[in-house]
Amino acid sequence: MTTLVIEHESLAREITFTKGAMTVLLDDGRQVSVPLVWYPRLLHGSPAERQNYEFIGDGEGIHWPDLDEDISVEGILAGIASQESEMSLDAWLGKRNKRRQAPLSHMARGKAR
Template identity: 50%
Template structure:
Protein backbone atom coordinates (compact mmCIF):
# COMPACT_ATOMS: atom_id res chain seq x y z
CA UNK A 1 0.00 0.00 0.00
CA UNK A 2 1.30 3.41 -0.88
CA UNK A 3 1.81 6.09 1.75
CA UNK A 4 -0.77 8.85 1.94
CA UNK A 5 -0.49 12.41 3.26
CA UNK A 6 -2.68 13.60 6.09
CA UNK A 7 -1.14 17.06 6.71
CA UNK A 8 1.66 19.41 5.71
CA UNK A 9 3.43 22.16 7.61
CA UNK A 10 6.42 24.42 7.25
CA UNK A 11 9.24 25.15 9.68
CA UNK A 12 11.94 27.51 8.51
CA UNK A 13 12.94 26.38 5.03
CA UNK A 14 11.56 22.85 5.42
CA UNK A 15 8.33 21.22 4.29
CA UNK A 16 7.11 18.52 6.68
CA UNK A 17 4.50 16.04 5.47
CA UNK A 18 2.72 13.80 7.97
CA UNK A 19 1.70 10.46 6.49
CA UNK A 20 -1.23 8.28 7.49
CA UNK A 21 1.18 5.42 8.29
CA UNK A 22 2.75 7.51 11.08
CA UNK A 23 5.89 8.66 9.28
CA UNK A 24 6.84 12.30 8.78
CA UNK A 25 8.85 13.38 5.74
CA UNK A 26 11.05 16.46 5.84
CA UNK A 27 12.05 18.08 2.55
CA UNK A 28 14.07 21.28 2.03
CA UNK A 29 12.03 23.99 0.30
CA UNK A 30 14.98 24.41 -2.08
CA UNK A 31 13.53 21.35 -3.86
CA UNK A 32 10.37 23.36 -4.62
CA UNK A 33 11.21 26.95 -5.67
CA UNK A 34 7.58 28.10 -5.83
CA UNK A 35 7.06 27.11 -2.20
CA UNK A 36 10.40 28.63 -1.23
CA UNK A 37 9.41 31.99 -2.76
CA UNK A 38 5.83 31.91 -1.42
CA UNK A 39 4.67 33.82 1.62
CA UNK A 40 3.73 31.91 4.77
CA UNK A 41 0.10 32.80 4.04
CA UNK A 42 0.32 31.31 0.54
CA UNK A 43 1.97 28.14 1.86
CA UNK A 44 -0.79 27.70 4.45
CA UNK A 45 -3.49 27.33 1.77
CA UNK A 46 -3.14 23.78 0.44
CA UNK A 47 -5.32 20.78 -0.32
CA UNK A 48 -4.67 17.10 0.09
CA UNK A 49 -5.33 15.69 -3.36
CA UNK A 50 -5.86 12.24 -4.82
CA UNK A 51 -7.14 10.78 -1.57
CA UNK A 52 -3.81 11.62 0.08
CA UNK A 53 -1.46 10.77 -2.78
CA UNK A 54 -0.53 14.41 -3.26
CA UNK A 55 -0.55 18.00 -2.03
CA UNK A 56 -1.83 20.96 -4.04
CA UNK A 57 -1.35 24.72 -3.52
CA UNK A 58 -4.01 26.31 -5.80
CA UNK A 59 -2.70 29.88 -5.58
CA UNK A 60 0.85 28.75 -6.37
CA UNK A 61 -0.06 26.14 -9.01
CA UNK A 62 2.14 23.67 -7.12
CA UNK A 63 1.46 19.94 -6.98
CA UNK A 64 3.62 17.47 -5.09
CA UNK A 65 3.16 13.70 -5.08
CA UNK A 66 3.93 11.77 -1.91
CA UNK A 67 5.54 9.06 -4.04
CA UNK A 68 7.91 11.70 -5.45
CA UNK A 69 8.84 12.88 -1.96
CA UNK A 70 9.55 9.30 -0.91
CA UNK A 71 11.75 8.88 -4.00
CA UNK A 72 13.63 12.12 -3.28
CA UNK A 73 12.31 13.85 -6.41
CA UNK A 74 12.14 17.64 -6.31
CA UNK A 75 10.41 20.12 -8.59
CA UNK A 76 10.39 18.76 -12.13
CA UNK A 77 9.47 22.14 -13.69
CA UNK A 78 12.64 24.03 -12.68
CA UNK A 79 14.11 23.94 -16.16
CA UNK A 80 10.86 25.38 -17.58
CA UNK A 81 10.74 28.25 -15.07
CA UNK A 82 14.32 29.30 -15.72
CA UNK A 83 13.54 29.67 -19.42
CA UNK A 84 10.57 31.96 -18.75
Protein backbone atom coordinates in the same frame (compact mmCIF):
# COMPACT_ATOMS: atom_id res chain seq x y z
CA MET B 1 12.91 -17.76 -5.98
CA THR B 2 9.85 -15.95 -4.72
CA THR B 3 9.87 -12.24 -3.98
CA LEU B 4 7.40 -10.70 -1.60
CA VAL B 5 6.16 -7.33 -2.75
CA ILE B 6 4.27 -5.27 -0.24
CA GLU B 7 2.38 -2.44 -1.80
CA HIS B 8 1.08 0.30 0.41
CA GLU B 9 0.37 3.70 -0.93
CA SER B 10 1.28 6.23 1.74
CA LEU B 11 -1.11 9.12 2.03
CA ALA B 12 -0.51 12.65 3.34
CA ARG B 13 -2.58 13.68 6.34
CA GLU B 14 -0.99 16.95 7.46
CA ILE B 15 1.63 19.43 6.27
CA THR B 16 3.75 21.76 8.39
CA PHE B 17 6.44 24.25 7.46
CA THR B 18 9.52 25.60 9.16
CA LYS B 19 11.73 28.33 7.77
CA GLY B 20 13.53 26.00 5.38
CA ALA B 21 11.58 22.74 5.26
CA MET B 22 8.24 21.11 4.64
CA THR B 23 7.21 18.17 6.80
CA VAL B 24 4.52 15.77 5.63
CA LEU B 25 2.76 13.56 8.17
CA LEU B 26 1.71 10.29 6.52
CA ASP B 27 -1.19 8.02 7.37
CA ASP B 28 1.20 5.32 8.63
CA GLY B 29 2.68 7.69 11.23
CA ARG B 30 5.87 8.61 9.41
CA GLN B 31 6.97 12.22 9.12
CA VAL B 32 9.01 13.09 6.06
CA SER B 33 10.84 16.43 5.88
CA VAL B 34 12.20 17.89 2.67
CA PRO B 35 14.03 21.18 2.08
CA LEU B 36 11.95 23.96 0.54
CA VAL B 37 14.73 24.59 -1.99
CA TRP B 38 13.58 21.37 -3.67
CA TYR B 39 10.33 23.13 -4.58
CA PRO B 40 11.08 26.71 -5.71
CA ARG B 41 7.44 27.76 -5.91
CA LEU B 42 6.97 26.83 -2.26
CA LEU B 43 10.25 28.54 -1.41
CA HIS B 44 9.10 31.77 -3.09
CA GLY B 45 5.60 31.55 -1.63
CA SER B 46 4.49 33.44 1.44
CA PRO B 47 3.66 31.51 4.63
CA ALA B 48 -0.05 32.11 3.92
CA GLU B 49 0.29 30.74 0.37
CA ARG B 50 2.11 27.65 1.64
CA GLN B 51 -0.60 27.03 4.23
CA ASN B 52 -3.30 27.20 1.55
CA TYR B 53 -3.01 23.62 0.32
CA GLU B 54 -5.44 20.84 -0.48
CA PHE B 55 -4.95 17.13 -0.78
CA ILE B 56 -5.26 15.48 -4.17
CA GLY B 57 -7.38 12.33 -4.01
CA ASP B 58 -7.22 10.78 -0.57
CA GLY B 59 -3.80 12.31 0.08
CA GLU B 60 -1.79 10.87 -2.81
CA GLY B 61 -0.62 14.38 -3.57
CA ILE B 62 -0.76 17.98 -2.43
CA HIS B 63 -1.93 21.00 -4.44
CA TRP B 64 -1.22 24.68 -3.70
CA PRO B 65 -3.72 26.73 -5.75
CA ASP B 66 -2.05 30.09 -5.03
CA LEU B 67 1.32 28.78 -6.21
CA ASP B 68 0.11 26.48 -9.02
CA GLU B 69 2.15 23.65 -7.49
CA ASP B 70 1.39 19.93 -7.27
CA ILE B 71 3.61 17.44 -5.44
CA SER B 72 3.02 13.70 -5.10
CA VAL B 73 3.66 11.82 -1.87
CA GLU B 74 5.38 9.17 -3.98
CA GLY B 75 7.79 11.80 -5.29
CA ILE B 76 8.51 13.10 -1.79
CA LEU B 77 9.23 9.57 -0.54
CA ALA B 78 11.49 8.92 -3.53
CA GLY B 79 13.45 12.11 -2.83
CA ILE B 80 12.52 13.71 -6.14
CA ALA B 81 12.86 17.49 -6.19
CA SER B 82 10.89 19.74 -8.54
CA GLN B 83 11.61 19.03 -12.18
CA GLU B 84 10.46 22.49 -13.30
CA SER B 85 12.81 24.10 -15.79
CA GLU B 86 14.57 27.34 -14.95
CA MET B 87 12.81 29.00 -17.89
CA SER B 88 9.38 27.95 -16.59
CA LEU B 89 10.17 29.11 -13.06
CA ASP B 90 11.47 32.46 -14.32
CA ALA B 91 8.26 32.97 -16.32
CA TRP B 92 6.15 32.13 -13.25
CA LEU B 93 8.19 34.49 -11.04
CA GLY B 94 7.83 37.26 -13.65
CA LYS B 95 4.04 36.91 -13.74
CA ARG B 96 3.94 36.72 -9.96
CA ASN B 97 5.95 39.93 -9.57
CA LYS B 98 3.75 41.76 -12.10
CA ARG B 99 0.60 40.75 -10.19
CA ARG B 100 2.10 41.99 -6.93
CA GLN B 101 3.14 45.32 -8.45
CA ALA B 102 -0.14 46.01 -10.27
CA PRO B 103 -2.16 47.05 -7.19
CA LEU B 104 0.69 49.28 -6.03
CA SER B 105 0.92 51.10 -9.36
CA HIS B 106 -2.87 51.67 -9.37
CA MET B 107 -2.69 53.08 -5.84
CA ALA B 108 0.20 55.37 -6.78
CA ARG B 109 -1.73 56.70 -9.78
CA GLY B 110 -4.81 57.28 -7.63
CA LYS B 111 -2.85 59.34 -5.12
CA ALA B 112 -1.30 61.48 -7.84
CA ARG B 113 -4.69 62.78 -8.98
